Amino acid sequence: MRRLLLTLALLVGLAAPAAAERIKDLGTWSGLRANQLTGYGIVVGLAGTGDDSLEYATQAMKGTAQRFGFDLPPGINPALKNAAAVMITADLPAFAKPGQKLDITVSAIGKAKSLRGGTLLISPLRGADGQIYAMSQGSLAVGGLGVDGKDGSSVIVNVPTAGRIPGGATVERAVDAGFATAPTLVFNLSEADLTTAQRVAAAINAGGAQARATDAVSISVTAPPGAEARAMLMSMIENLSVDPAEAPARVIVNARTGTVVINGAVRIKAAAVTHGKLTVAVQEQTRVSQPQPFSQGRTRDENQSAVSVSEEHRPMFEVKRTANLADIVKAVNAIGASPADLVAILEALKQAGAMTADLVVL
Template sequence: MRTLRHILFAAAATCAALASPAAAERVRDLGAFQSVRGNQLTGYGIVVGLDGTGDDNFAYTAEAMRGVTNRLGFQLPPGVNPALRNAAAVMITADLPAFAKPGQRIDITVSAIGRARSLRGGALIMSPLYGADGQIYAMAQGSLAVGGLGVTGRDGSSLTVNVPTVGRIPEGATVERGVAVAFETQPLLRWNLFQADFLTISRVRDAINSRLPGAASVEDGATLALALPAGADLRAGLMAEIEMLDVNPAEAAARVVVNSRTGTVVISSAVRLAPAAISHGSLVVRVEETPRVVQPEPFGNGRTAVEEDSAVSIEEEGSRVALFEPGASLAEVVDALNMLGTTPSDLVAILEALKQAGSLKAEMLVI
């Protein structure tokens, strides 16, 4: 009896845990302030020092090399096209974090845009990085760290591991100009949900107003307007407090996601089914051909021939019917489909049929 009581107590605790609402999440995990974000930077440059794996007279590389030598005070003779097997034209990308200041360093990614086979062992010559407004925000330079490897034999055979034409330079760019945020002087600060939801945005508003009465108001399904006192020091403290508030987000919408390339099917816990019956089975048709060679009798006038012998059979594997009661849950759906022995492709077909019949109360996304 004591063991039985322990088992019942454990079962009751498990049921209570499963029935409890989802844990609260911090405001900072649900969204972000509109003015506090990073910016993308891009640039064009030359990687030198390659071991014969460069572009080899690629026109853009030659022009870029002329620009580099001109900046250094050396001009190539007109009409001379340098052989550039040891150099490669590259695109440079980087993310400029919010509040980045001149002198700070950021990571950059370098990608070949020409016929270079590998950037391993190369060094990037000083190149400017531009923002969307066309202004220079950082200068990039340094030795590349390439994780890929490419080897080519004299007979044309080759072996490639990962991608040898893309590399990174940790802290390879120096910030020359920061992006003005001016969050301390804006009349209203705006906070945006990562995923729009009216119930979640209302709960975030209520949580903020319980801490700062009247500070937050809803603008739409994803945006809150925050009226906070001016001043960088005061606003930074209030924004930090707001980000650490706990909020219970709304339950995710009922959704079925199908990856048509891999056959992966993901069903959210909010999916429900109206009354429906599903029958699933397979019809197998087998055709077996066993030709036989027929030989003529000795000293006869006949010829050797092939006699066809076909055997056709039809088998229908065991078909089962699953009945769903009103409001069937995800667990019941999965158990029933497993009982039917469905494969991922069959599951997609069944879900599409349920959607067309109006029994599947969920949004279907095919990616």
């Protein structure tokens, strides 16, 4: 095992090719992930921008008062303009230990207008299993601002009903990742690719470890027993360099914004393209017909319409075989195609079998 780690360390120190990337930048280890935490709490100290008499805020305030031994008389609902019911969210990272701090996000769930200047009372944060993993409390940092006038006018900057508390939660329970007892370690690629998976497995095997690509995403690594030895092995593997496979030829089209992105792997076969533009213009004018004085006629509105049709002349251009990205951009710019025209041209090339790429419309 020691010899294996020394070999991997030497491989890490070798100069990597210009196009090489570290394995740690290509994916993550299975099981070593963040866990989402949520909680419910009360923010107090607001300057009259709270929930007022919202029922669940009132109940929460009664529960908070009871925790300190103060019981409100039955039938009395406190005015809560200075308090607001909120939801709290946080991410519990892998290997987080009790006592460590977490950043939390606090968001109003009722009619509160602003959380600016508020303080979150101590609230538990629970995981998906219902167990408490952290406790939260602190003063909010709110980037938004809201101001209301007595005449009903208002000005809102950003979002005043949500804020963050840096280090506002303390971890109370650790999550067992299970990597120390699992029979194998599994590294999952962020993007599925069979070629990249095989190259990652080959790079690990070159260092003396035993790894195999089980599919286009996962690489299984035989690991020694013990958390310390596994942590060292994982660290060495993460810093190995691999040449990832070239991304698939792909054209991304955002129909809402008109954005078109073409990666460098797109190739075009020989084709001839022409793209015309037909414009129909309709102009409406209203003319007032005024009768002569002392006549029996009535004043009337008369509509006058003018319809015209025009078509731009755009010459056909030729796309050479195996054209690369630069050739495509040059040809499209030559005819002054707009983003919408470009999408239409690419779709036609795809249907004609002249473009070897996936067309993805967002």
